[in-house]
Amino acid sequence: MRILVKIWILVGAILILSHWGYALTCKVTPKRVNIDLFYHGEKVIVTGETASDTNILVKISSPEDAEIFMKKGKVKGIFWMNVEKLIFKGIPQVYFTYSSDDDLDGHLNEKEKQKWGVGYQILEKSFTIPSIKDPLQKDALFKELIKFKQNEHLWGRFKDKVRFSPLGEKKKVYKLVIDWPPNIPPNVYSVDVYAMKNGVVVDHAQSSIEVRKIGIEKTLSTLAEKNGALYGIISILVALGAGVSTVVIFKKK
Amino acid sequence: MYMYLPVALTSMNVLVLGGIGFAIGLLSGLFGVGGGFLITPILMWLGISGPVAAASGSCQIIGASASGAYAHWKLGNVDVKMGLLLILGAFSGGFLGVQIIHILMALGNADFLIKVTYIIMPLTIGSYMVFESLRNMKGDSHLVDEDSCEIKKPSMVARFLASLPFQTRFERSNATHSIFTPIMLGILVGILAAIMGVGGGFIMVPIMLYFLKMPMHVVVGTSLFEILFTVIEVTFLQAYTNHVVDFILALIMLVGSTIGAQMGAIMAQRLKAEQLKILLGLLILAVGIKVLLGLLLHPSLLLSYKGIFKG
Numbered sequence: 112m113r114i115l116v117k118i119w120i121l122v123g124a125i126l127i128l129s130h131w132g133y134a135l136t137c138k139v140t141p142k143r144v145n146i147d148l149f150y151h152g153e154k155v156i157v158t159g160e161t162a163s164d165t166n167i168l169v170k171i172s173s174p175e176d177a178e179i180f181m182k183k184g185k186v187k188g189i190f191w192m193n194v195e196k197l198i199f200k201g202i203p204q205v206y207f208t209y210s211s212d213d214d215l216d217g218h219l220n221e222k223e224k225q226k227w228g229v230g231y232q233i234l235e236k237s238f239t240i241p242s243i244k245d246p247l248q249k250d251a252l253f254k255e256l257i258k259f260k261q262n263e264h265l266w267g268r269f270k271d272k273v274r275f276s277p278l279g280e281k282k283k284v285y286k287l288v289i290d291w292p293p294n295i296p297p298n299v300y301s302v303d304v305y306a307m308k309n310g311v312v313v314d315h316a317q318s319s320i321e322v323r324k325i326g327i328e329k330t331l332s333t334l335a336e337k338n339g340a341l342y343g344i345i346s347i348l349v350a351l352g353a354g355v356s357t358v359v360i361f362k363k364k
Numbered sequence: 365m366y367m368y369l370p371v372a373l374t375s376m377n378v379l380v381l382g383g384i385g386f387a388i389g390l391l392s393g394l395f396g397v398g399g400g401f402l403i404t405p406i407l408m409w410l411g412i413s414g415p416v417a418a419a420s421g422s423c424q425i426i427g428a429s430a431s432g433a434y435a436h437w438k439l440g441n442v443d444v445k446m447g448l449l450l451i452l453g454a455f456s457g458g459f460l461g462v463q464i465i466h467i468l469m470a471l472g473n474a475d476f477l478i479k480v481t482y483i484i485m486p487l488t489i490g491s492y493m494v495f496e497s498l499r500n501m502k503g504d505s506h507l508v509d510e511d512s513c514e515i516k517k518p519s520m521v522a523r524f525l526a527s528l529p530f531q532t533r534f535e536r537s538n539a540t541h542s543i544f545t546p547i548m549l550g551i552l553v554g555i556l557a558a559i560m561g562v563g564g565g566f567i568m569v570p571i572m573l574y575f576l577k578m579p580m581h582v583v584v585g586t587s588l589f590e591i592l593f594t595v596i597e598v599t600f601l602q603a604y605t606n607h608v609v610d611f612i613l614a615l616i617m618l619v620g621s622t623i624g625a626q627m628g629a630i631m632a633q634r635l636k637a638e639q640l641k642i643l644l645g646l647l648i649l650a651v652g653i654k655v656l657l658g659l660l661l662h663p664s665l666l667l668s669y670k671g672i673f674k675g
Contacts, residue, residue, distance in 0.1 A: 148612075151366035151375040179670040183663050186476055190659040196670060252667075259667040263411075293366075294374040294411070324370065332370040335607050343603025346423050346611050347596055350618055354430030357622035361435070 136160045137304045137316035144291060144322045152293040155320060157209075157302060158286045160278060165306040165313060166218070167211040167273045167285045170229060171320070173204045173298050175237070180259075182252070199256060201238040205295055206266045209287050211273035220310045227305060227312055231257060231268070264292040297322045371610035372412045372420070378616055380410070385424060385620030392621065393432040393628020394635075395644040396584030397565035398425040398591040401486075401651055403617075413669060416610055419602035422595045423614035424621055429592040432625035436585025439633065443536035443582055446546055446572075447589040453550020454564065454594060460551065461558025479659055481559055486652030489570045493645030496574075497638045521575070537578040537586075549575055550590075557594075565591050566648050573641070580637035584629075 136159035144153045157169050177200045184194035208216065208229060216230040224230045228237075235253045243249050260266035273287045285304075299321045306314040324332055334342045368375045384406055388399035400421050407417035436442050468477055528542030549571050557564030565587055572583040603609040632640060 146368055148367055149365070150368040180667045181670045183666045183668070190476075190479060191661070191663050192476065192479060192659065193668070197667075255666045259665050262665060293368065296373050328368055328370045331611055335371055335603065335609065335611070339604040339607050340600075342607075342611070343600040343609065346603060346609050346614060347426060347599055349611070350423050350426035350599075350614060351430050353615070353618045354427035354622050354625075355434065357427075357431045357626060358434045358438075361626045 135162075135165075135304060135306045135314035135316040137302065137318045139302050139318045139320050142318075142320060144295075144320065146297065146322065146324045146328050147326050148328060150293060150328070153291040155289040155291045156286065157289070157304065157318075158284065159304065159316060160282050161285055161306045161314070162308075163277070163281050163283045165308050167275075167287075168216070168219075168229065168305045168307060169209045169273060169287050170227075170303040170305070171205065171207045171209075171289075171300055172228075172303075173206075173300050175201045175203050178202060178204070180256075182255075195242075197240055197242065197252065199238055199240055199252075202234060202256070204265060204298070205300060206234065206260070207269070207289075208267075209269045209272040209289070211271070211275065211285065213270050216268075218310055219305075219307060219312065223307075223311050227303070227315070229305070264294060295322055297324055367612060367616060369412075369610045369613045371608060372416045372613055374411060376410065376412075376613070376616075381613065381616040382620035385428075385617030386624040387620075388424075388617070389428045389431070389621030389624025389626075390628040390631075391624075391647065392425070392428045392588065393435065393625040393630075394584070394632050395565075395628075395640065395647070396432075396436075396569050396587030396591075397644070398429055398588075398595060399565070399621075400425060400595075401566060405654070407613075412610075412613070415602075415606060415608045416613075419599065419606065419608040420610040420613040420617075422598040422602060423609050423611070424617040425591065425595045426599060427614075427618040428621035428625045429588045429595060431622040432629055433585060433588035433592050435626055435629035436581075436588060439581075439585070439629070440536070441581045441585030442589045443534055443578065443586045444589070445532075446534050446537055446576070446578070447586045449543055449546035450550040450553075450568070450572075450586070450590050451593050453547040453552075454554040454557070454568075454590065455550075455597070456547075457551035457554020457556075458558045458594075459554070461555040464555065465559060478559055479655070481556065482655045483652055483659070485556065485567065486648045486655070489567065490645045490647075490649030490652055493570060493573075493641050494649065497641040497645065501638050501642075525575070534578075537576065537582050539577050541576060546576065564594065566644075566651075569644065580640055581632065584632055584640075 138158050140156045140158070141153070144155070161167060177198055180197050180199060181193040182195040182197050183191050186192045186194065210216070212218070216224060219229060224233050235250070238253065240249060240252060243252065257266065273285050275283045275285055278284050299319055302318045302320055304316045305312045365378045366375045367378050384403070388403055391397060391402070392399050400418070403421035403424065404414065404418045407421065408414055433442060525541060525545050528544050530543045531540055532543055533540050553564045553568050553571060556567050568590060569583055569587050572578045572587060573580065578586065599609060
């Protein structure tokens, strides 16, 4: 009986592979981005193998969270000022997609986009602003959110970024080189790779990348957060020391 | 070369930050202003969040003002007695200003008042300084003599200040005032500084010049002396309560600003008092115009983070 089951599994696997080519793989290098004193971003490479007749879409995102924003508006009909505090719920801090062709969302149909959480339109459907009920107002605010996030280099959609090189008749290697922005905050980000064909995702691989502070950066952040008084006193003493030592140097000259 | 800023959560070019620090330090040494009203918008323009920019700017000003104040003290340009009385007033005024903000926030129009103050104060002070100095340079002034600030026709304000009790001589400032005069003016500066969220140097300098009738060079030194204490208090409170002081950011800017402050102090000695007043007046005017334009022009982004949160 066991032998029979194993044979059926084997036959199933062969059928799947013959239909979709080869299983999608995903490797992220480096797995950890270390933020030290001289950190200024990093080259991150996402690579793997896929069937030769598929396109690739890579999504890098952080878990959905709530963020608080101030919205500008006109006061007394003249001045542009912060007029409203808005809480955006269910939005990722960081969200990037990279496609292998000229379509930003990889020619996926709406159902597939919804299923895999791909595209700004899908983010718009899932986010809420408790104080805003009007759909038109919510839509306008989401457009402002996209502008803001893209300006901060925290969201982005990039086409034609994934490159292929052949690997035999039925396989190819994909490669995405990302200039990881230095302002991406420490966190664990998920890396989702989608192999697509005829508007649907035919395979999915997942990995992650961790951004973390090390050395003096970690020490200073921890001190600032956990012991603000000591951190403040040290900052003041160093600033005073720097000021006085410059006087001494100038005096000698 | 780039360095990562642990609280601002981004990396910045060291030369750019050092250069900004140098320019601010130069202004500090020249005019006796801390430069907070310039540092914060510049750092925000470079992508650093407002609270981190303001708090780290304060920390940076400690070094620049210590350096500048010491240099001016060695040159005999610091009136310690006047400075201490102003500090007493400014600290009390700062406390009062914070309470006023609380009341206005409860009434719902604090932001409007702050912005309007930010426009009216620099435009009024800046234009007055420029026009008054130009008039003096033309030689048709009937109010003050250059540098000595000797009063020929006492105004109503001057007569009122002279009538206050506890008149005392301020040798360095070459003036006699009641001890209440610098305390009251310090309170006024403190209130305005708290409302506007700045150290108050660019309000304090004109007040020393036009109300306390201090010579320009003593004004610069004494103002830096007063600013030093204010920014020490602000930096500590920002680090302790809000955790927004970026030590690395402040340190990089400090290297430039302390050198700039020394050079500014030397340059200040070589410039005439009226020239200094015009330059400072133009600088203050430029800040007022920039704030005004920022409020009138349609912003490119309608959203901004509330607080320090950056993604």
